[in-house]
Amino acid sequence: MNKLRASVLMRHEVGLHARPSVKLTKLAKAFQSRIDLGLSPDGPWIDAKSIVKVMATKAPKDSTIYFRAEGGDAKAALDALVTLVDEDFPDGP
């Protein structure tokens, strides 16, 4: 199995809170690939498309978020997610 990986430092003031989590899961759902999220390079991994699970990580400010993705659009998905976190969850169009 060939999984692509990426990581990004989250600087959002209150961590992976409701508003950022909503944005992150919405974006993840826009891709076909299976996308996992973890707070360490070795997991545990959770489904990045599930807000229940993403919020349950209760990731605080200055956490590094790890992603791994598998599927046709895995590269595009990781790029988009890393940009979202890196730019501090800007309001989309």
Place this chain on the structure above:
Amino acid sequence: MDHRTHRAAQRIEGRPAAPGIALGPLVRLSAVRHDVRQRRPAAEEHQALVDALTASQEGLSLLAREAGDAEAEAILAFQIALLEDDSLAAPAFAKIAEGEAAHRAWGAAIDPEIASYETAEDPYFRGRASDLRDLRDRVLRHLAGEADQVVPAGVILAADDMPPSTFLATDWREGGLVLRRGSPSSHVAILARSRGVPMIVGADIDRLDDGTDALLDGDAGLLIVDPDQDTRTDYCRRRTEQAEARAAMASFSGPVHTAAGEPVQVMINVTGLAELKTLDPGDVDGIGLMRTEFLFQGRAQLPTEEEQYRIYRSMLEWAGDKPVTIRTLDAGGDKPIAGLTRADDANPFLGIRGVRLSLRHLDVFVAQLRALARAAVAGNLKVMIPMVTVPEELDRCRVLFAQTCDQLRREGIEAKMPPLGMMVEVPAAALTIEDFNANFFSIGSNDLIQYVAAASRDEPELAELTRPSRAVFGLIGHVVKYANRAGREASLCGGMAGDPAQVAALLDQGLRTFSVAPGALGPVKAAIARYTGPAA
């Protein structure tokens, strides 16, 4: 004779909580009673939950389109996203397949999620528990066949009780509020008076039907169901007269003197920037009480230092060089804040509230002190501490405040230590007022009365005991006279200050600074102008 169109008018007596008259259809807000559901075959229970989830999602989407402010939109978007996530309801559908009833299966699925937020270390995440509870109840209401509690504008709402956040989220327009519980000095009543929403409490609302025409008399504490045409005409006329009288009272602007020519300061109590929009700073002597707990309530997350700073600074800019007295967070008692106050407090009014809570949550407290120290640079800021009982509490706050200012300056941020005062609402503090190192005193009469009388302000049957008594006036006089001797300011910001009938008695005690709800400015100034001196 046609009896159907001549139902007798029904009069329900309560206690006045906010003046004014409302006319409109009654809407009952009921608690969720999902246990009345009967369990049906698994396939039907499955479909019932699917339908309830879909209906909840539609209801939330409708609310989100009408929300109009970023905070509400964020909460709703979060709740909608939760409903869209299959993993939330998956355990419920599994339980239904095993033969569980839909409402119990849904509870079993979402309750552990709620519990995991309730026990979170971070207060922001703890605060989410209330969003999930709200979501749970919304789905349960649909399962029980109850409609969403979307309140149309201009109705008379009847409920057992109402949290301030619900009040703030309601579009009242010409409507009114009837509560079985609560009291005229509860926070909902304070909001109702401040926003001109007629309200009564202690009313028996058991036999009210939704949609019935009703008339709410907030002055008399009376609800009339199915009023006859004469009563209706009479009240419509009174409502017009009151609106005219209010307009005339409001024109009582500018500085005020007693009939003997002595100047008296009249300031306002506010909960946020919204109330200032319609007020001219020229009509008041400043803000005597800014209740910051409303910045913390009913929201997705606690306000950040930056957000608080911007609000405090905007208030100072509004007031120009007039004083703005900001009270640090007074949570607890009847003002719970998700993720901060304890839900299991056996006696919240005698528990961890006000400064007691702040000194136990230094992260939240210091963020507020930082915002205040930064804002202090922009105007005439005064800061006061609620629920001070012993001098050491105020001393600790003063040290913390000074350290906060030092820290800000080390970070290269401009900061200033404002005058630090205290609320006088605990009898122990009032009795030993000379022991406190406070720059000013502000008497909170609502709490002072209930602590002096050992009678809850939320107990309608004890209303007689929670009237201002000689004991209360004695304590107020003691504090005011000490403050005048010591050359420090003493003001009164509780409900008594806004009651024109109490104005003369307070002036008799030497009080010369009042802080009142904006709606009471006119009547209180008029009462001060009539004052000729102490009764012989």
